[in-house]
Amino acid sequence: MGRGRGYVRVFGCLVDHRHHGAHRPFSVRLASSSFLSGIGRAIDLGDRNVVSTMKVRLINYLITFVIIGLAVWAGVSLYSSYIQNPWTRDGQVRANVVGIAPRVSGPIIHVEVRDNQQVKIGDPLFEIDPSDFKAQVDVSTGQVQNAEANFKQKQQDLDRQTDLYQKHVSAQQDLPTEPSVRA
Numbered sequence: 001m002g003r004g005r006g007y008v009r010v011f012g013c014l015v016d017h018r019h020h021g022a023h024r025p026f027s028v029r030l031a032s033s034s035f036l037s038g039i040g041r042a043i044d045l046g047d048r049n050v051v052s053t054m055k056v057r058l059i060n061y062l063i064t065f066v067i068i069g070l071a072v073w074a075g076v077s078l079y080s081s082y083i084q085n086p087w088t089r090d091g092q093v094r095a096n097v098v099g100i101a102p103r104v105s106g107p108i109i110h111v112e113v114r115d116n117q118q119v120k121i122g123d124p125l126f127e128i129d130p131s132d133f134k135a136q137v138d139v140s141t142g143q144v145q146n147a148e149a150n151f152k153q154k155q156q157d158l159d160r161q162t163d164l165y166q167k168h169v170s171a172q173q174d175l176p177t178e179p180s181v182r183a
Contacts, residue, residue, distance in 0.1 A: 100125060106132050 106128040113125055 102126075102128060104128065104133070 108126045109129045110127040111125070112123070112127065113119055119125065
């Protein structure tokens, strides 16, 4: 088979291992009889070890890539979840919560909007009980009428005193000196 040469069978090929120096390439020589004879029979024991070692390495690489892929997916999904719903250990933070305060105080009798409803400028949000405001308007109206009546009375007193002064019936010191009456 080798005529005095040292040949070794590797993967169905004959390899000359006579020159086993570190920098010399192996010389591979195919023998047609050995190649064709290996087609029909089972894989040699050495070939089985190489194939099983390759399968184990391939499986290890696949498992590593799957674990890395799952870690990347978990990191991205947790990051996007945190961006959408930021949280702390003792509560959640929302940026779209807005405090609303009316210009006037009073009891609310009806809420016009529902939770998380989009609103525009000018939309009514709630209705405040108008009875308190009607009472305040009535009190203010009464105060205005009282002031008008007092003004009218003082004006009449001024006119009467002025008329009496001009007729020399009363002295000048009897005339009212309040500036509000002379206006």
